[in-house]
Amino acid sequence: METTTLIGQLPEVTAAGVAIKAILILAIISAIAGFGTYLERKVLAFMQRRLGPTHVGPYGLLQIAADGIKLFTKEDIVPQHANSLIFKVAPVITAATAFIALAGVPVFPDFTIPEFVPVLGGTFVPSIASDVNVGILFVIGMMAAGLYGPLLAGMAQANKWGIIGAARTAIQFLSYEVVTGLSLLAPIMLVGSLSLIDFNEAQSGGFTSWFIWQQPVAFVLFLIAGFAETNRTPFDLLEHEAEVISGYATEYSGMRWGMFFIGEYANMITISILAAVVFLGGYNDFGFIAGWIMILLKVAFFFFLMLWVRAAWPHVRPDQLMWLCWKVLMPIAVINVVVTGIVMMV
């Protein structure tokens, strides 16, 4: 029971701590999102027996910097007949909601800034930027609000591929929000709380207390819906090059385009953290491995899984996606919730 009382011993969270945390999340996750593009290229290349980026810096590591320079210096084009305001706002929505969602999940371990630091010494920086008691609902809601980004972008750019991309955004995200919510409902019933810290504590009893063993169906459903929500293969209908050029991002260039992808990679990290915290024991210590290493390992695994799946599987048609969501996954999710409820009552 040591871990449950630990929360009470933590120092008070101050506004300064939250502000520092917010800056940390913005800076580090943006960097990781950039690094994610490098990882994706490398892993996909290895799986196809290619080398991937090799020339810029050691092992191609500075490719991110080269891409960043390219994105920032590219001409910023707003098409003539596009709705200029919405066109410019849409990428901001995607990037902003992705980072707001990250405010509700535990991202890095908490720490206290040492006393010798001049102004901020002694400030406690929490693990979660804002530990709201509806944490999981907030995160899911923010990720759902993120669908306005591709939707508005596609509709504002006066481009037929954009319109198709926007329509696909609507059907895909609206469909899969349902599955995400319903699949998370069963673990929420078991824990009896929406706070991610409560989820973490409920799984503090070691390997066997992970919710993946009690809720395997919900885990699989959440994973599938997570792939759809982060717009990853096999559900990358929004901007599938072979079909709709680049979908909602067709007319975008430079950093506006880059913001969509920072948002997408931040969403991948959010979904990975959610899956790790809700189903795979969160940031509890695992044997001799410290908790913060464990959560990093789990998030890295889910990130790798997304790249792995992209290398291995083809993507589905829009009608197959709708069929899978409404006729297969949603009934299973509802049955899972009902069965969980019955088991809890008995």
Add this chain to the structure above:
Amino acid sequence: MGLEQFKNRNVGTQEYRVLDLQESPKTPMAKFVQVAKRTFKGELFVGLGVTVREMFNALFRGQMHTVKYPLEKLPISPRYRAIHEMLRLLESGHYRCIGCGLCEKICISNCITMETRYDENQRKEVSEYTINFGRCIFCGYCAEVCPELAIVHGPRYETASEQRASFSLFEDMLTPIDKLSLQQEYDGFGSVSPNADENIKKTPLAY
């Protein structure tokens, strides 16, 4: 594997097999059973396994397929037809060309220009020899027709130049005299075939 199986255009005699495609399910129950079977068959994980196996093969067993082109190059076939080379006789070091003019005559894009004269020993000597590589289509006729294996195609396939038509002079294509020991015999068009000895027959004197 030989080329014979690809050259066989006789469709009727080849062994074709019909794929074992099952009929599409008709009733809702049959559809459900098919979905369930496909879902739990684990084929998706076979796909995942294949990709991760290829990744390990590429990373740890040296099966990476990338050729870092300017740094490493794949070997090309001896029959490849790239920029021409003029060979020398190995014994004397004199160029092999006898100035017969066959290559100039046969060149279908008219890119070979040569002038010859008699030298002091009444032997044909090449005074001018140029190939206009802006026009050359690398058909290989010149190498094929050459009776002395003097003009051949070399392995130099990187032919980008600043000008569209770049002329090459005889001296540019001729093997440098100090590199004579490195001169490679040509295996491509017009060279002596490996079984040339078997093909030699007595000239029939009857006609």
